[in-house]
Amino acid sequence: MPGQWLLLWDSKDETGMAVELEPAAVKKGRPPRAYVQGPAGDHIDISVSLKQDGDYLKDAPSLKALDVSAQEGSRLAYRLLQDEAEDHYIRHEATARFCIDGDKLGGDTLDKVKNQISGRSADLLFALAVIMAAVRHDPDYPAVAATGELTPEGRLKGVGHVPAKIEAALAALPVGGLIVYPLVNDSEISPQLRQQVTGSGHRLAPIERLDEVVSQYLGIPIGKAWMGNPYRGFEKFDAQHGRIFFGREADALALEKKLLAREAEGRPGILILGASGSGKSSLTHAGLVPQLKRTQLQRPLLSSVWRPALLDEKEEAAVAVSIRNAWSLLPGLNGLTTVQPVENPPSLPRQSLSPLGQLADDFIGQLPDQARFVWVLDQLEELLTSGFAPATIDAFAKFLLKLQTNGIWIVGTFRSDFYLAYQQSPLIDVFGNGGTYDLRELDATALERIIREPARLAKLEFANDTETHENLALTLRDEVVQGGKGMLPLLEFTLSRLYEERDIATGKITFEAYRDIGGKIGGLKGAIGQHANQILATCTPKERDTLPEVLIRLIRLSDDGKQVLRQRANTTGLFVTADHETLIQKLINGRILQTEKNREGESVIELVHECLLSNWDAMQEAIGLYQTIIDQRRKFSYSATHWEVEGRPKQLLIKGKDEIIRSELLSVYMGKDVSNIECSFINESIKQSRRKNLFIVHDKVKTTGFQPVSFS
Template identity: 25%
Template sequence: MNLISMDPISMDSSSIEPISFFSILLTGVATLAVTFAKDKGRTFVKNALEQIYQYSLNLIDTKIKNQKIKVFLKTTLLYYKQKPKKEVSTQNTSQATTQGDVLGFAGQNTGTLNITNTIYQTESESKTQSLTLIKASPYLGLNKFDEKDSAKFFGRDNWISKLTEHLEENNVLLLLGASGSGKSSLIRAGVIPKLRNNWRSLTNITVVPDENPFESLYISLTSHQYRQSESKIAKEVEEDTLVKVVKSLKQDEPWLIFIDQFEELFTRTQKSECDKFVASLVRLIQEQDSTVKIVITMRADFLDRFSTYPDLGNLHDQHSKMLTKMNHSELKSAITEPAHRNGVSFEEGLVQLITDDFNKQAGSLPLLQYTLNLLWENDNIEDRVLNTKTYEELGGVTGALNQQANKIYEELDEQEQKAAKQIFLTLVNHVDGKSTNRRAKKSIFEDGAVKENAVEKLIDKRLLVSQGEEGAATVEIAHEALLRSWTQLENWINENSQTIAICNRLNDDVEEWKKTNKDAEDLWSGSKLDQVLELRKNDTFNSVLGGFSKDANQFIDASVEWRDRQEREKEEQRQRELEQERKARQAANKANVITLIAAPMLTLLLFWAGMNWRAKQKAEISNLIESSKALLVSNQQFDTLISSLKSAKKLKKSRACHQIGINLV
């Protein structure tokens, strides 16, 4: 019976040595047995016949010396063991391949088998399955790769070399890329381990800006066993803080300061603090210390924020790299290598199916990791083969996360579902039409048993992640991929985008208010306060979104009290000013009345005084004249002259005063 054409392997009679009839027979029996067990789904039979299959492989290895025949027999066994629905060649089009019809043992045509490709894969599969089986999943789901995960990180070798070479020659690197392109993982699990290996020693200070980048720097330093007393300099919100930190703490060992998710400076950090941190970063870069490397990762869609910071614009022009999507070879490596290292292979055609689905999903690597992790957890790893059927049941790369998130949500009871919606919307930032992750203190969800239980369940199901010690723990959505791939969450965000933006701004200012010992200057007023007061009265907001937190309500109440107090003070000041104006008017009116009354009285008084004065002057002048006459008669001419002059002077003065009196009147 001709099982398969031997021509594709280009065998000739001289290359064929006598083959044990028993080997071929056992190969056929094992193939039929495995096929039967697979079709019937009888696990106990399948396990027993799996041993026959393995025994057949060992027998072929020991009895068959011709390598081509050996590979052919193994190919036949493996093909029927996996029974793919269709065969998809993963060879490049430039490679010459030859196809032959594959006939089942019952004689039916089961499809077309690419012999060249299958032989190559069979050798690879045999090598993989010869490794010790490691049952733990090598895929990280929505978690970011870290330095400890470098052995599981594949597909970015070229980029690791490129970025490492850049940092060997430069002190700064700005890595840009789309959300989900793997920027953080590339640095954490690729570049940092490579640099550490090259330099033999390295201190990595990783900072995620959050609400307070200086505080985040301090926490990172203390986590590297720098004492709190010497690290507290990092908390200073000053333009020279980073320079001072390096000069104070760095010893001979080189430093790599990795600022991850740089966009948080523009979405979470207060502008005044953002400005200081950017200035501090620029100051450190200008130091040009070759033993201090600075690596920054940022979503490319936030690059426009650099327009207000010329120094960041220069950084982009000189030291930026745009992370591109993986090519087919890189993607295949990222998919298959972690499984192969654990002794597990993929069903024929599945890798191509996964890559096709991945490319339809705009290349989100976290979705790929999540799907592969689900596939691993839901398939029978004892088989050492990840199957297409399981992959399709999970929804593939395009639907696995959405399907799984819906499943987790539906497993919650009605009250927990309501709480889950509130939790997710609290953990979303929505700025300028862009949705991003928002980190929050876990304690804000501890104001009720239902919400607290919901948070814990979502963390257990890995839709949320929590970090930090008890009392200071934070919680956030596992990855921004959820914001785009879970339809339910995407709808919630679209329906409540304006409310989310208001609440985010409120929560940020509440935290700032608490840091400044509840300084009245940080409270809200005007239209912002009016908006949250309207929201607080909104039944839908309170019932569906859970209203404001205890701290937020306290902040709002304090803002209302401060606003009312200021309005009272303004009103009191206005009343005081009005009273002063009234008194001034009254005083002016009194002066006018007095003037009106006093003017005619003064005129009369002056007229009367003038008349009396004139009469008196007239009498005095008459007396002087009479005296002059008497002196003249007595021949006292000199005295007469003097008396006459006095009379004339008085007369002149009298006329002048008379004229003044007339003018006054």
């Protein structure tokens, strides 16, 4: 059995520790890990001790925390294996004796292990140790180092000091080791540390659930169980969610067939067209990519995802750096972080290549032999709607063509309401008319699978209405069918909320919970607004007052001015009061906003899904304010320009307290788009009003510190 290492934190020296967990010898010749045939149930006997000078200590202070982790982790591991028992895993009583061999540790390290361990970060390692002992595997498992606290459902909670723990694992693990930690901590891992892990021959495994690491990284098939919420809400489906992704199986097969045909034509690219909320991204991440990994076994498959709007800088050089950094994290491609010469240099001198052209040569030269690479371009319409210059778009299209020519599979997702822009862009040369795939609406049978199949894996049951006796799953299905386009995100969100409100004892999802979640509007459309307003109800009046200022920064007009779209906002220096920050954090915690770090390490936020634009009353009010500001801005700009042209006469300044307040607030929202002339115009108006004792600076300008919105 390969080794297993606890990843711990040394609070005294502020460094990570990797401590090996070993089998402990026991009396009467019993093995340290035994799986004795017996009745099904929670028959678990797990213990952990500390070995020192040949004796096993059980009363060291740290052992209390480790014992709690051993019990909780083992219980969840046993339950997971029992859920799969009908097939092949476990119907046994379990006995396991673990120890930390203090004789192998230095005196100072031993003292820390004896006295400093606290918390539940050892849960995950104990769960994995029990599973790896219970289920034989050929070839053998990798050496594993792990940190993470498990919830009663088997999900991973975030823990502290993960980067330092990974560094400790690198010093302890043999080559080929697996380092497992919670997915919520993954953003803390720097590109440099990721490259160090890859270069050392190890793998990182950021996970959400215990069953995920067991199936995906240990190679133990898990097909009958799902630990935790089987519905994604507004969170994206990724490859690891393939087991709970239903309803689009036929589309995944059709896309695979079309990609293979396109490859035979020398143009292995396809663009998936569909309405907003139709499930394009989910189909690609959780349907198509896992399908390819299951069937295209003759060649190793690598995949990566890139989204245009995640870039704050829009020039070609920034695009190339973003893609290069993402690709360099893949196996065998860590050399992309520094430009390497290619074996067969292009005919043009290297210095004449554009940043994307140079990246294409570097990538093709370093792609591992025989590997098939699938590059997913998510929400590709953002390339045409997010401020990228025509020259950058043209260079990007040429970049895609070059990748296709060299056998790289390109899969894009694209909103169908921007199809005209696609036809008028260089992207049409990449995919052509024959390289598109229209994603159709789901029929009732597929919708029912989306509702029922994840529930089956999570051992849930939809209740019947006490009066009509209709099953709740059918009610939800019919509401989506009747609602038409854009209902899928609302369905997934409502299902996720229903899971949270389930009867834990019976696993039943009831009509009572469904009606409560829907609020006054009722049904799927009422659920998201009700949820958002419940979050606002926890805010103070001052926090709620900042909501319009926050929301209008998260929307913009499309280039043709006909649609309101969501956009990302950089929070650094923009929302500077405690009320802004508290409101934003509550919306993030409530899954109304999502946040991540940009390339500079700054926090950016955006609405978690576009359906909020039309299904939340506060958002509708913010859109109305946004459109009013745009109209007023035109009038304001005209007045300022007229004042400047006429020689800045006093009679053309803004008059009246109310008009000045409106103009002043308008300048607050306009932000960096306010010209010098406009600034002078409003400042001179304020000075004149003060001289006449008409005006006191508006509180919202004087005290909020809100940095205003800019318009595209």
